[in-house]
Amino acid sequence: MTTWNLTQMQRHLLICNGDTCMGAGAEEVTQQIRDEIRTNRLDEHIHTSRTRCNGRCKDKCVVIDYPKGTWYSVQEEETSRAIVQETVKEESIIYSMEHGERKRGETRFKGINKYRRARGPVKKAVLFVGHGSRLEAGNEEVRQFIERMRGQIDSSLLVETCFLEFASPNIEDGIQLCIEKGAGEVHVIPIILLHAGHSKLHIPAEIEQAREQFPDIRFTYGQTIGIHEEIIEILLTRLTEVGFDVNQKHEDTAILFIGRGSSDVDAKEDFYKISRLLKENLHVPILECAFIGVTTPTVQDGMERCIELGAKKVIMLPYFLFTGILMKRMNKMAEQFKLDYPHATIEIAEYFGYHPKLQTVLLERMNQALDGTSTGMQDLENFRNYVEETGYVHEHQH
Incomplete structure (x- = not known):
């Protein structure tokens, strides 16, 4: 193992290589700091060491400058190199030492004690x-x-x-x-x-x-x-809101049940189980499943299948909790389907939203x-x- 001669060392930079910092680019920060030291021929005066977690994960990546006692939050290469040059901007300082007292940067949260004595009920x-x-x-x-x-x-x-x-x-x-x-x-x-x-x-x-x-x-x-019975009730409510009577037969209507899509086999199986439970509560000849991403059949596939099976009306039923990019995309799809299939009525129900169930x-x-x-x-x-x-x-x- 190498034994460095640290006689002339003036500063020791401690670079956090804990899991959180590593996930945020600590390896790159380490190499940038060491490159800046080499470039400026400061190897004898500035030593670097990798550490484990320093308890400031929110400020990732963390670098400590000893013996100054300054803690830095490094999120870009400019800061890595500025640490070596001691020209770091104020907003990148977590802690600094002033007159023997530790001062926390104005933009930095206080943090908490790792161990605490219980005081009253938890x-x-x-x-x-x-x-x-x-x-x-x-x-x-x-x-x-x-x-x-x-x-x-x-x-x-x-x-x-x-x-x-x-x-x-x-x-x-x-x-x-x-x-x-x-x-x-x-x-x-x-x-x-x-x-x-x-x-x-x-x-x-x-x-x-x-x-x-x-x-x-x-x-x-x-x-x-x-899989929960209340979810079926939410879906039935959303169908009712677009004028679909869940108690009547709808011989020419298809329900296109649309999920987000997942590569997980269990999730896909559960989606199909929910679709079967839903169909048990409806009087329609066609209920097709489709996914807006990741897996198949796609929404386009599902719509084509409904039309091929003779549906004169297709209700797109989203299995989504709240609005988002995918819901926006689905609404655009509905508008395009209306143009592509002028002889069929295309409607789209609401996502779950603020439903009390x-x-x-x-x-x-x-x-x-x-x-x-x-x-x-x-x-x-x-x-x-x-x-x-x-x-x-x-x-x-x-």
Whole structure:
């Protein structure tokens, strides 16, 4: 092993190579800093070391300048190189030392104590996790939906909302917010229709990472919405709203049931199970399934199939929770289908939205997590086993 002569060393840069920082580009930061040192022939004066987690994951990637005591948040190459030159902009400083006191940057959150003595009853937090959309209107619908539910949730519970991707706060931030507000228990509830990669891998990975960072906090995990009788009721309501009488026979009508699409076999099977339960409540000769992405049959395939089977009217029924880019795309498809099939009536029903029965399902999933009867805890165990077998590395980006 190399033994460096550090006699002339003036500064020691400690570069976090913990999981979160590595996922955010810590390897690149390490190489950029070392390249800047070499280029300026500062090797004898500045030494670098890789560290494990330094407990400031939200500020990733973290670099500590010793003995100055300055902590930096590095998110671009310019900052990496400026650290070597000691010309870092104020907004990239997490902590600095002034007159022997540690000063936190104005844009940086305070953080929490890793270990805390219990003071009175443990606060419980419920963290709802929406998928997140590139369309902000969809994210706002999720926030408003949870806000409308608050009146039905025990007022002693902290209630927060976060997102898997495309929106803020993400799960990591959501968990930290709950703990900052004093939660000793965090119950994570996915607002996700079907059990697939997000609920099997990505959310459990976030929870497991949080358990390592906050060993004194108890985490539980709720199950997805899944197959539930109330979901059938929501779908029937949305059909009724477009003038479809669920109690009458509709011999020339087809229902085109449209899901998001997933490569997960279980999710696809569950979607088809829901379609069969739905058909049992309808009097139509045709109910076709289709997916707007990832898998087949496509929405175009489904529409063509309905027309080939003789449907004179096709109702597109979205299996979507809230609005988003895909719902916008589906509405455009409906308009094009009207032009492509002028002899058929094409209608599109609403997505789930603020339906009260969706509240019923999520409240049930929340209570299961709180009372320890949720199947989500088995999902966490399955994830741990999966990690042991495959060496899964959490790389889901937000």
